[in-house]
Amino acid sequence: DTGVSQDPRHKITKRGQNVTFRCDPISEHNRLYWYRQTLGQGPEFLTYFQNEAQLEKSRLLSDRFSAERPKGSFSTLEIQRTEQGDSAMYLCASSGRPGQSGELFFGEGSRLTVL
Amino acid sequence: DQQVKQNSPSLSVQEGRISILNCDYTNSMFDYFLWYKKYPAEGPTFLISISSIKDKNEDGRFTVFLNKSAKHLSLHIVPSQPGDSAVYFCAPLSNFGNEKLTFGTGTRLTIIP
Numbered sequence: 001d002t003g004v005s006q007d008p009r010h011k012i013t014k015r016g017q018n019v020t021f022r023c024d025p026i027s028e029h030n031r032l033y034w035y036r037q038t039l040g041q042g043p044e045f046l047t048y049f050q051n052e053a054q055l056e057k058s059r060l061l062s063d064r065f066s067a068e069r070p071k072g073s074f075s076t077l078e079i080q081r082t083e084q085g086d087s088a089m090y091l092c093a094s095s096g097r098p099g100q101s102g103e104l105f106f107g108e109g110s111r112l113t114v115l
Numbered sequence: 116d117q118q119v120k121q122n123s124p125s126l127s128v129q130e131g132r133i134s135i136l137n138c139d140y141t142n143s144m145f146d147y148f149l150w151y152k153k154y155p156a157e158g159p160t161f162l163i164s165i166s167s168i169k170d171k172n173e174d175g176r177f178t179v180f181l182n183k184s185a186k187h188l189s190l191h192i193v194p195s196q197p198g199d200s201a202v203y204f205c206a207p208l209s210n211f212g213n214e215k216l217t218f219g220t221g222t223r224l225t226i227i228p
Contacts, residue, residue: 004158031214042119042204042218043159056215091158095214102149102208102216106158 004107021110025094035091121219134192138205145207153202
């Protein structure tokens with residue numbers, strides 16, 4: 001087990017293009033989270049899955065953003081019609097160990113730059 | 116609204132001395148408090164936590180103190196080591212609902228050899 005992995009690590013795109021990020025959580029974890037971090041800020045919650053069910057979405061997640069977790073395994077986060085304000089680090093995390101509330105295991109993140 | 120505030124964006128401490136990182140919160144529904152540590156180009160990693168029923172939790176060189184009436188918590192690192200240089204995030208949690216962490220803005224700790 002190599003932890004949470006995210007792909008790609010870096011993505012540069014032009015405004016208006018679509019991008020997709022993938023997250024592979026730790027295999028036995030049933031909860032998966034997406035966060036976004038901008039410069040000088042802490043990570044901000046975007047959305048959360050328990051198995052394949054998306055249980056909560058932040059109001060930060062505009063209709064241009066969509067996340068899926070088919071079959072409760074890996075997850076994808078798609079941003080359509082990217083804007084310069086979408087430039088950020090997108091972090092994925094997973095958890096699932098009983099009695100370890102809040103202890104999320106983060107991936108290294110996918111950095112998005114929108115030109 | 117900034118529910119979690121870490122008012123010191125940066126802190127420099129001599130190696131071997133005590134580092135004290137502070138965090139203030141406004142949401143009284145928070146009942147579990149975590150600290151995460153982040154190195155450049157890596158994701159945050161869990162460091163230590165404390166439940167709201169306690170006022171202190173210690174793990175090796177790391178101790179977290181919670182003052183619920185003041186809605187304040189602090190992380191003490193002693194003795195500080197060069198490898199402690201990182202950004203530290205306070206991340207409270209409300210167990211009413213899901214495990215959605217609310218992160219503070221972070222404090223960049225630099226340990227001076």
